Amino acid sequence: MAHIKVDEGVPGIRSLVMFRPDTGQYLYELVQILLRGESTLSEAERELIAAYVSKRNDTMFCMMSHAAASRELYGNNKNIVDEVLNDMQQSHVSDKMKALLNIAGKVQVLGKEVKEEDIAAARQYGATDIEIHDTVLIAATFCMFNRYVDGLASLTPTDPKVYEEMGKRMANGYTMPPPSN
Amino acid sequence: MAHIKVDEGVPGIRSLVMFRPDTGQYLYELVQILLRGESTLSEAERELIAAYVSKRNDTMFCMMSHAAASRELYGNNKNIVDEVLNDMQQSHVSDKMKALLNIAGKVQVLGKEVKEEDIAAARQYGATDIEIHDTVLIAATFCMFNRYVDGLASLTPTDPKVYEEMGKRMANGYTMPPPSN
Numbered sequence: 015m016a017h018i019k020v021d022e023g024v025p026g027i028r029s030l031v032m033f034r035p036d037t038g039q040y041l042y043e044l045v046q047i048l049l050r051g052e053s054t055l056s057e058a059e060r061e062l063i064a065a066y067v068s069k070r071n072d073t074m075f076c077m078m079s080h081a082a083a084s085r086e087l088y089g090n091n092k093n094i095v096d097e098v099l100n101d102m103q104q105s106h107v108s109d110k111m112k113a114l115l116n117i118a119g120k121v122q123v124l125g126k127e128v129k130e131e132d133i134a135a136a137r138q139y140g141a142t143d144i145e146i147h148d149t150v151l152i153a154a155t156f157c158m159f160n161r162y163v164d165g166l167a168s169l170t171p172t173d174p175k176v177y178e179e180m181g182k183r184m185a186n187g188y189t190m191p192p193p194s195n
Numbered sequence: 196m197a198h199i200k201v202d203e204g205v206p207g208i209r210s211l212v213m214f215r216p217d218t219g220q221y222l223y224e225l226v227q228i229l230l231r232g233e234s235t236l237s238e239a240e241r242e243l244i245a246a247y248v249s250k251r252n253d254t255m256f257c258m259m260s261h262a263a264a265s266r267e268l269y270g271n272n273k274n275i276v277d278e279v280l281n282d283m284q285q286s287h288v289s290d291k292m293k294a295l296l297n298i299a300g301k302v303q304v305l306g307k308e309v310k311e312e313d314i315a316a317a318r319q320y321g322a323t324d325i326e327i328h329d330t331v332l333i334a335a336t337f338c339m340f341n342r343y344v345d346g347l348a349s350l351t352p353t354d355p356k357v358y359e360e361m362g363k364r365m366a367n368g369y370t371m372p373p374p375s376n
Contacts (some may be wrong), residue, residue, distance in 0.1 A: 018324040040225040125345025143199040150346040158339035166308025
């Protein structure tokens with residue numbers, strides 16, 4: 015059960031933004047622009063960064079749901095998601111994505127872990143300033159979401175099918191649920 | 196120097212939201228409602244939670260600036276800020292605030308570190324659901340800001356006077372700076 019009185023049966027962050035829509039609206043707007051806004055990183059790639067960071071923070075709800083969204087968006091290449099979650103360095107993502115995921119992994123530990131050489135490696139494979147910026151902000155944002163969801167012990171479904179359905183909806187974008195009564 | 200090309204001389208998160216106002220606007224709106232919106236936690240207390248988490252994340256810029264804002268808002272009781280940053284358990288904040296700061300400290304580590312007994316302790320001293328929610332979200336939000344600021348190596352002034360001035364401005368609220376050219 016969640017640590018505070020939220021709608022029973024509503025999973026993850028959804029129950030929390032329904033409890034406090036005043037703050038929730040900005041969380042949804044932020045994630046919508048970061049993961050669905052115009053970008054030279056594909057939506058599938060950005061969802062993969064979110065899932066990768068959430069796995070490292072051991073937040074099952076965010077990891078499962080954003081992995082599902084990423085698989086949905088990768089389509090025929092969806093296996094890449096599980097490859098990255100199992101062993102990023104051995105996966106078939108591009109060298110640029112490996113360098114960006116490496117930066118995201120450093121951010122997950124602590125901001126200061128990101129070193130000049132991590133940035134240089136990403137640039138070497140063609141990463142731009144805005145791609146580096148967005149990678150850091152996506153990783154930082156999921157360090158927030160993960161702590162919000164787990165810190166209040168919100169409902170985490172265990173059935174993989176629930177996440178598959180969730181991933182399909184998330185692929186279409188993020189919109190605020192109605193506030194709880 | 197920052198890892199990406201931001202305005203030289205603009206400190207901390209300000210340079211980053213000027214670089215990417217599309218995402219920055221929601222970060223500012225979020226922090227404005229969390230730290231300045233209507234709440235039974237005082238603005239000084241909420242700034243103190245932000246400074247406390249930032250110190251634990253070793254993010255000098257956020258720690259110094261939010262500590263300064265908290266001192267400004269505590270007025271004659273401003274010594275309490277440094278007491279908490281030096282040794283929270285021995286400080287003169289209320290038992291309720293100690294219980295909430297304890298929760299914030301757990302969130303800083305990882306969401307799952309917040310246990311039933313941490314929540315029960317806060318309730319015992321009168322903390323409400325919304326106060327517990329906001330404490331967790333403020334702590335999670337600063338885990339994001341800290342990583343954003345340090346992950347991109349944004350400018351961190353070292354002169355305490357700079358932060359004193361910043362704290363005075365921040366006490367009046369958070370508004371977006373104009374975008375960089």
